[in-house]
Amino acid sequence: MIIDCHFHLDERLMPVDTILRKMDDAGIDRVALMAPLVDAFTEPPPFLISALQFLLFHRPLRWAGRAAVSNFTKTGDIKILGRPCPIYAELDNASVFKTVDAHPDRFYGWVFVNPAGQQDPVAEYDKWRDHPGCVGIKAHSFWHRYAPAELIPVAKKGAADGRPLLNHAGFGTHGDFMPLLHAVPDLKLVLAHAGFPLYADTWEAIHHIPNVLVDLSQTSYVSERILARAVAALGPDRCIFGTDGPFGFHDRDHTFDMGLIKARIEKIFPDSAVQKKLLGENFIRVAKVINS
Template sequence: MIIDSHFHLAPETLSTDDIITLMDRYGIEKTALIAKLCGPIEEPGEGLLQVMRTLMGRNLTRCLVKPFVSRFSDEGEVILPNGAVPIDPDPDNEAVFEAVDRYPDRLYGWAFVNPHGFRHPVEELKRWENHSGFIGGKAHPFWHRYPPKALAPVAERLDQNSKPLLIHLGFGEHGSILPLARAFPRLKIILAHAGVPYYQSLWKEIANLPNIYLDLSASAFVNESIMKQAVATLGPDRCLFGTDGPFGPRDCTGHFDYGHMQSRIRCTFPDPGTQKRLFEDTFREITGMV
């Protein structure tokens, strides 16, 4: 069974029905949906992405990338080289769980929370935590501009319910995950996109913190080399498959290419046991879903 742990619901790009169609086409059994944070963003070419991944993977050069991806306007937009992108302070969890209700056997839902949003993050969790498709909380300290320690009330609630927290880290204090992880050692924390923007330097720090995991989603952030190094460092028991769809590579029909994302796992990790762990087992153990 293949479970995609990281897929955004962006109806203007791909409808819920289209997601199911693609899942059927590419043999994806289940997908965990996340509310979109912003509209479509034009992805840079692979050459530039490779340079950025390389620079971010080194402590001495990471600062060279930050000015290009970590600038924000007073209106809350992230300012990228190709323009300003508005960021939603309260991503639409209701749309996610409506989609899950339509396809309860195929879809799960992450509940997006933001300590700096208009909705109280713990109350937002409480709104969805009894839904049969709820698998945990999602947070984006990078684009919502707060240190992970601000998620302590969220972490406490999730810990009480034995549900994980999926986090996209940022630079500096917005990427300081260790205090939160140590304060809640039972809480399972998943770092999106292999722990971007820290990669290897962070993997070494979390090696002895068994409650921290990595998802391997997003071709923009995670190439085959990074996947291989991540699994070699932490083991397949602490890594899981995700795509970051519908953003990323396209197939011949112009839709998100699930096949490409799967083949990267199969080619990089030919061992069937490792594939099963990445595609299914780690997700099930983290979320408690069957």
Template sequence: MNSRAPAGAVLSREPWQGTPILDAHAHLGPYNRFFIADPSGAAMLRVMDRCGVSGAILSSMLGVELDADAGNEETAALCLAHPSRFAGYVVVNPWQDPAGQLERWRDHPAFVGVKLHPDLHEYPLDGRRYRPVWEYAEVTGRPVLTHTWAGSQFDDLDHLDRVATDHPRARILAGHAGVAPSSFGRAIDVARRHPRVVLELCGSHNHGRAIAEMVGAVGPGQVAFGSDFPFIDLRMSLGRMLFAELADEERAAVLGGTMASVLSAGHAGGTALLDRFRRGPAH
């Protein structure tokens, strides 16, 4: 066991009381490919409280899978109901009027960034239909969270590298950091070449050693905690972070400081969420 990890409260099954936690990658609603017992916002809040997570930035699975506009409405409603706990990503489906979705939600206080899932939408990350997203990101300063999957024909790390090269002012969260342990080195290389690329950590294959390697290679300012909650158990995702071999200041940055800085560089959306985060832990 990592003797430097903040293990006491966690092993006692108490909510985390240390540095505040801001989850950069969460979802809302059911997913057709596997069972989720309760994907509602209310259930998410109960688990977040149990774990001591201050807030989460999420996207609607209805938006990702079927109807971007209806899903974004769903996200907006939850974020407005709990503005100090949730903020939203606008889901952009390249086949469903990307420019129109960005314009519709541009000034809405619930949204702080954009969510892309090229694999599910079967469209390459560097394709022309996503051009409005990268232009929007460069103009507004808001982050784009994109799914990445090593070996994918739609969102491999090479796609990410090309987009970051073509749009150097865009802040890009590399969701899952490529997913496969064999790809983490490639993800690190992309982040080294592009200082505005942030490696986001959720995924079933990630582990504490990989997290420590990423932080050691690119610094905690380019690594952000995400859980993929409620797809992946929030407790497991958080445990990897709490027991990783990191210095206290590195852990604090990855758990939320990095993402708070990313959001602060954009517009004023998510203000209540950031205020809660800065006040300290959820409990």
């Protein structure tokens, strides 16, 4: 079973019917949905994406990459190509699980939490944790601007349930996940986007911690080269296929290309056993979902 572990449900960009059609076209069996985080924005052109990845991947140049992606207004909105994009402090988990209920054979749901917002993360997780489609907790310590240690209370509940926490880490204190792991050592932590923004530094830091994995999502952050190097650094048991749709490179129909990252994995790793681990088996193991 092929599972996309990272997809934002934003019907302004991709209605559910379109997602289902594109899943079929790409050969993706299931998608783990999460609430949208930001208003729709113009995707940067590929040449800028390549430049950003180069800057972030090389430590001496990372300061320039950080200046490009860690650019916030005084009110906390993220600037993309110089334009402010409002970030949602409160996340619409209800719409995610309503969609899971409508298509239980195609979708799972993450519970998106924000300790810097008004919704209490523990209460929000408790609201959805018994839903049959719930696969774990989603967080974005980068754009919501908090230290991952603030996730400790909800992470303890997720770890007790055997569920993972998927976090998009940031720079400095917003990316320091070690205090979280020290407080919840049995937490299955998944770092989004191949360990963005520190990549190889992150792989080295987590190499000896088997319960920390990365997903391989988002064409803006993960090139073919970064994808291949992440798997080489951590091994095929600790990397998980995802897309971060509907954000990223577009298909010929000018909507998100759901099959691109899957095709990259199949190209880079011709071994069918490795493909199965990356494209579904690892997520099934970590999220404890039923393989059916």
